[in-house]
Amino acid sequence: MDVFVWGGADTAHALRALQALRCFEVLDGPIGPADVVGVRDGVVVELRYSDPGGLLVRFVDGRRPGQASIVAHSFLWMITRRAPVEEAMLVGPGIEPLRFRDGRIQRLTVLGECCTDE
Numbered sequence: 001m002d003v004f005v006w007g008g009a010d011t012a013h014a015l016r017a018l019q020a021l022r023c024f025e026v027l028d029g030p031i032g033p034a035d036v037v038g039v040r041d042g043v044v045v046e047l048r049y050s051d052p053g054g055l056l057v058r059f060v061d062g063r064r065p066g067q068a069s070i071v072a073h074s075f076l077w078m079i080t081r082r083a084p085v086e087e088a089m090l091v092g093p094g095i096e097p098l099r100f101r102d103g104r105i106q107r108l109t110v111l112g113e114c115c116t117d118e
Contacts, residue, residue: 001059001072001095007086009055009079011035014047017078043071059092069095080105 005014018024018040026038036047042063050056057075059068069092076090080100088100089108097108 001068001090001092003057003059003072003076003079003088003090004050005055005057005079005085005088006053008084011047011055014055014057014075014079017075018045020078021074041067041071043068045071068092073098076100076105
């Protein structure tokens with residue numbers, strides 16, 4: 001489950017959003033290409049820059065299946081309320097994609113689902 005964030009949000013804003021409702025424990029030391037790795041509610045969370053002005057936040061289930069989806073949805077809501085975010089998207093297997101833009105979170109229409117090749 002991934003949340004992509006563009007605009008003024010940086011790692012510090014993302015950490016504040018993750019800590020706003022529950023404890024977020026940052027793991028000590030770098031792990032792979034991630035800037036920050038931590039755990040929240042049994043979900044492994046990885047933060048890294050994805051492109052200029054972009055931040056990728058990846059959520060992976062740890063103890064309980066489905067928990068990553070809950071934490072990712074909560075994060076999307078908090079980061080778009082507290083940081084100067086221009087746009088954000090939540091995508092992942094088994095969930096409905098969401099997009100934040102112009103101050104609103106909306107369902108994201110996937111082109112392959114609404115268009116045919118005929």
